[in-house]
Amino acid sequence: PTTPAVAFKTPDKLPKVAPASDGQFIVATGTGVFAYESTTVARTSLGVGEGDTPEFNQVTLGVDPTNVDHSVTKSYADALVGGAFWEDVDVGTVADVDLSNGLEAGDTIDDYTLVENDRVLVKEQTDQTENGLYTVPASGAASRADDANTAIEIEGKKCIPLNGSLTKHRFYFCITGDITLGVTNIKFAEVTMMTAHNTLSGLQGGQADQYYHLTSAEHTAVGALGATYQPKDTGLTNLAALGYVSDSMIKITAEDTYEIRTLAQVKQ
Incomplete structure (x- = not known):
């Protein structure tokens, strides 16, 4: 029907x-x-x-942002802001380590004996894609720390290891961006701290490929081989200001005063 x-x-x-x-x-x-x-x-x-903004309570976002105008999750914001530093890093590596068994509890890194759940800054791997922050297992392979196992949790991160002969209290930060784990070489650099000294006696420190600028108020510095170095003064300043002239010589015209004379001028 x-x-x-x-x-x-x-x-x-x-x-x-x-x-x-x-x-x-x-x-x-x-x-x-x-x-x-x-x-x-x-x-x-x-x-x-028109100026009112609606209020929402506990909106759940399913994915991290992919556009500059997207909203972000708390975990994403924490990684960017609250997680600028990796905390409680126990030691840093000073050479390549075997991640399959080289970071087990009881192993020694930079003269520090590892304890289970220690956090190790791995920064000297031959395969730089392996660099990062790792958690020490009782035995077996080490894994990336929970707060350092994604690209966003590694890029720009900073840390100060708490132990070690060479890495203790040194400031390291990740200088690699746009990381794809397992593909991108991850590099860490050290920020050299500036320290004021009133005496050069006993001054030491630094590692290979590190350079320092030393300013001294003393007039004469004696080198390790006994060489004596002339301090910078008016005479040296005036002498250094002279330009090159072919077939010429330097004439002292007064104290700390010099001028260039060519051979032709000297013959006159």
């Missing part, structure tokens, strides 16, 4: 005509009837100001 058509009857209070455009709202006018209103008009009718 054919289902009979049912006529839909518009309630008396609803608008009797079609909306003027898509996106209009049916809004109570306050006079006992309803009317179609545009978004702008409906906002005023509903008492929603």
